[in-house]
Amino acid sequence: MSAEPGGRPATHPLWRPFELADLDAVAAARIVREPSPPIEVVDPDPGWPAAYDEVARRLRAALGERVLAVAHVGSTAAPGLPAKPVIDVDLVVPDPADEPAWLPDLEAAGFRLRVREPDHEQHRLVRGTDPTSNVHVFGPGAREPRRHVLFRDWLRTHAADRAAYGDLKRRIAAERAHTDGMAYNNRKAWLVYDIYDRALAADPEHPHDPHPR
Template sequence: MPTNEEITRHHDADPNENPWVNGPPPPEAVVIVPYDPQWPARYEAFAAQIRAALGDAVLGIEHVGSTSVEGLAAKDVIDIDLTVPDPRDEDLYVPPLERLGYRLTIREPSFHQHRCFRLAEPRVNLHVFGPDCAETIRHRMFRDWLRTHDDDRALYQEAKQAAVPGGGTVMDYNGRKQQTIRDIYDRLFRAAGMR
């Protein structure tokens, strides 16, 4: 189990690491849409397919990101965290996920051995991590905090909407809202007695 220090530290991938498996995907416009009450059901359908395809290789699966927070406007992209025994053992999970239509797009050994798959239609980002990963704990804590703290949910929504007009890539958009995310993390970690 990660320590409080590991969970509360903001991790970044090695900036010299090229994460793209087959080069970056084509640029896509960032569009924020109102919360869709169908998002949880969409997640459940994807999760059931993944569990069926991977069997015992699924140690955990969670709906994370903005579409997992009721009432929060978001990109119409379901984010899923998948925990497998060892993300480096790609033979265990890459072929079955590819048969479902997912494409491995990111490999980041320096960032918790993170792998990211993309399902083109309907859009899914499937993040793969190993057991007891600080990042998956952080994702769940952030989701659960926003579900129960209206002020921070509204603050985050405002930051997302303010980040869109800057244009550029999804990474640029993510960078523009990063400080708000870190401020919220700091509050939730303090409230949990982790800082």
């Protein structure tokens, strides 16, 4: 078993302990509060990569050199995976907390601030339309964009986990019980955690022993 100095089990630098989202804290972070329809999970759409390209083009046109990185993440970024018909994008800017330096230009391009989470790596969420997109804004050095890319790449190359994840998403959505995206995420969090642990353990650059939940 790999271990850190002192005999502690080794953990990957991107590892996080299992926990469910605090729905009260999530609600407090929302800028826009409005009724939502039940969560819908649809068949894979071959047009999703092109939809991401359009969102990325708009972000770069609006912010120019302030775009330090942009990536297609989430289920629409894994070919063959059922997903909510929303393009998830990670955007890295110099300082998410300095909203006047980037938010007005994104608003002028049609994006709207929906979530502000200073305690979560200064995460902001802006929503775009046509195509519908959730753009997650982080700063340099944030771990969450790297975790998202790791998860995406694992699902792209591991058919069994991709199938299991897709089946679970369909079963949860079929209940027609969830209108809140974070409540839906909590229902599938156990499998997301397990997939992350497998992906982290497979990284040859960092020893990692899976941790119990």
